[in-house]
Amino acid sequence: DAKTTQPPSMDCAEGRAANLPCNHSTISGNEYVYWYRQIHSQGPQYIIHGLKNNETNEMASLIITEDRKSSTLILPHATLRDTAVYYCIVSNTNAGKSTFGDGTTLTVKP
Amino acid sequence: DAGVIQSPRHEVTEMGQEVTLRCKPISGHNSLFWYRQTMMRGLELLIYFNNNVPIDDSGMPEDRFSAKMPNASFSTLKIQPSEPRDSAVYFCASSFWGARERYNEQFFGPGTRLTVL
Numbered sequence: 209d210a211k212t213t214q215p216p217s218m219d220c221a222e223g224r225a226a227n228l229p230c231n232h233s234t235i236s237g238n239e240y241v242y243w244y245r246q247i248h249s250q251g252p253q254y255i256i257h258g259l260k261n262n263e264t265n266e267m268a269s270l271i272i273t274e275d276r277k278s279s280t281l282i283l284p285h286a287t288l289r290d291t292a293v294y295y296c297i298v299s300n301t302n303a304g305k306s307t308f309g310d311g312t313t314l315t316v317k318p
Numbered sequence: 319d320a321g322v323i324q325s326p327r328h329e330v331t332e333m334g335q336e337v338t339l340r341c342k343p344i345s346g347h348n349s350l351f352w353y354r355q356t357m358m359r360g361l362e363l364l365i366y367f368n369n370n371v372p373i374d375d376s377g378m379p380e381d382r383f384s385a386k387m388p389n390a391s392f393s394t395l396k397i398q399p400s401e402p403r404d405s406a407v408y409f410c411a412s413s414f415w416g417a418r419e420r421y422n423e424q425f426f427g428p429g430t431r432l433t434v435l
Contacts, residue, residue: 240422242422242423244424246361250428250429251322251409251411251426251427251428251429252361252409252411252424252426253426254423254424254425257423295361299422306363306422306424307363308353308360308361308362308363309360310360311360
């Protein structure tokens with residue numbers, strides 16, 4: 209699986225958009241980009257995934273660059289409950305395995 | 319659905335004792351994953367099963383760790399003998415992987431917090 213690079217931490221003001229970047233320059237053609245988050249003391253929670261098109265769901269939007277070497281997770285209106293560690297994962301899901309890195313700790317401030 | 323169920327939620331044991339962690343995946347899911355999380359090492363994949371068969375156990379730290387999945391609705395992770403460095407939160411996750419679904423959304427359980435004294 210390709211390796212990902214994320215900033216260790218970010219702050220965001222409540223009500224503003226949170227944009228979390230991820231670099232995955234070694235991604236291959238059959239690998240998906242996944243985002244999970246982990247709120248303190250809970251198990252990780254799936255947010256969104258994509259292959260090459262931008263994706264949106266009720267939680268977030270995922271923007272993947274045309275060369276697929278980086279992506280951005282967007283939380284359009286961050287709330288205090290969005291404070292969590294956000295993991296970007298790139299995975300060849302032929303066998304279902306995903307490797308979690310260190311993630312980005314997002315702190316939403318009032 | 320109740321989601322992924324793990325038991326116990328907390329376990330405190332003494333070094334040398336056997337520890338068994340249990341997981342019930344979401345009904346209909348055919349892949350199951352065991353992870354360990356510590357401050358030092360983050361979230362590590364220990365082993366995963368597909369259709370009850372272990373596919374990759376390269377993350378299992380040593381022979382003291384073993385995992386089984388006797389049927390589609392139950393899995394165990396056993397540590398024997400346990401050591402203080404095994405103290406961590408152990409997560410179980412499940413997903414559905416199919417020939418058409420070329421992606422893999424994992425659903426995590428609440429975790430078991432293990433403390434080995």
